[in-house]
Amino acid sequence: MQTPHDDETRSVRLARMHKREQLQQAGIDPYPYRFERTAEARILQEKFQDLPAGEEVSDFSCTVAGRVMARRVFGKLAFLDIQDATGRIQLYCEKQRITEAMSPEAFDHLKNLTDIGDILGATGTVKRTEKGELSVYIHRFEILNKTLLPLPDKWHGLTDVEKRYRQRYVDLIVNPEVRQTFERRAKIIRVMRNYLDDRGFLEIDTPVLQPEVGGADAKPFVTHHNALGMDLYLRIATELHLKRLVVGGFEKVYELGRIFRNEGISTRHNPEFTSVEVYQAYADYFDMMDLTENILRACALEVLGSTSFVYQETEIDFGQPFRRVTMRTLIQEECGVDCLSFSDLGEAKRAAQALGVKESDLVKVSSAGGVMNLVFEECCEAKLIQPTFVMDYPVEISPLAKSHRSQPDLVERFELFIYGREHANAFSELNDPVDQRARLEQQISRKAAGDDEAAGIDEDFITALEHGLPPTGGLGIGIDRVVMLLTDAASIRDVIAFPTLRTLGSE
């Protein structure tokens, strides 16, 4: 990986620096301030799609601008392909026309002092060449940016995966599908906001910097506030503050924003990612299932124009009602074992081991519910390709969810699985403050027995609950993973413009 300093000695950069100087010596500013365009590539392509080869529209003048993506230069003629935000178009550059309109040297400047990657503006008529390429037949051009560094290899493009992420701007210039991914991402987020706004949900920003972490089981990033002399955590969820807002009387709230988890990086995990959490008073987890289903269907329809699509060569269908099945039933179907029937932890662990759960995972777990969850992860998760609401989780791994109305040891919680991955997590929210305190305390003692960061209890959250949280349904959706699905991206890094990467040259 080259750093800009290494580039100092690179011949390409030196050559371009020299061209920049030559332009300046000729009285040309290689970095002008403004340029007035009258046309974009795609608009021209559409407008003149029926223009026959060899014909020029001499009474139509237009001005375009964009980055030079290809150059084919002859003695007194040059073809430059420029790319703007809408697409590409060829500039047909004839020495005679340019000389007449500009100056005797102008064509040589174009020929000798511009490179692939430079940003140009140009004015001319429209002509489809003999070979059938729609072109702007230019008589005037302006260099809008003399670039110093070259674009990647014109045959292979930018294939180095790391460089695509580190220098996303280059990736975007060279790989048009990357642009589409981020356009779709923006659209998905817009659809979600519109969907919620239209139904009376209010978006409220809650703190990123928090004195206590909570709302999920994850390791936080720690930072320090100098003036207050205190450590603060970056939020791992927006849950606890949004519930406070429901206590305060906002009956439909949500927050769409960045979450930070100090954990591993993989094709499905980035330390900072985007979630939307939604809370609705007087609703339960069944209402959240309906909401989840509808919002995802709306996204697919809006972005892809269809409720079914192909992800990594697998057909995914959002058109049918999503399957709703309990974790217990799924395990019974896959393994023939009823996880609620074990008499003690030892029996549960022996059964789990027989089903292929690793010893190294089992030792970290100290409850039957934890074992049940491991069995589910081992035996069921990967098989849930079509959208499936997995319902009724063990209480031990769900400290913020309300106990099941009819099943002891379980809570009213679901996760949505698609393509074997979790995409959403929702509860009938636990609003009994006494039960909530007991659950959190249990969680802490369990952690303290196990490992590292035994987080404190967010006392203010308990206080809020003591003031009364109405019956509430809550939902969290991982936006990045939804974007992955709807853009057919294999890695979460493909849907985050600037994914977290190791810094270069440190250590």
Place this chain on the structure above:
RNA sequence: GGGCACCUAGCUCAGCGGUAGAGCACUCGGCUUUUAACCGAUCGGUCCUGGGUUCGAUCCCCAGGGUGCCCA
């Protein structure tokens, strides 16, 4: 954290126990219908780093670094 793979010119990659190559890019020359333009010439190397084996290592071995994929 575990497994596998890769690291050679600016880029994409060959290569081989005997001191390194191609295409493209860059630079120079030629060219008025190209689409990876073409033709000719030049330039271009810490073969990831360190150690070992060897007369000799880019190649084999060990360690480290980086990257990717899979698993946790």
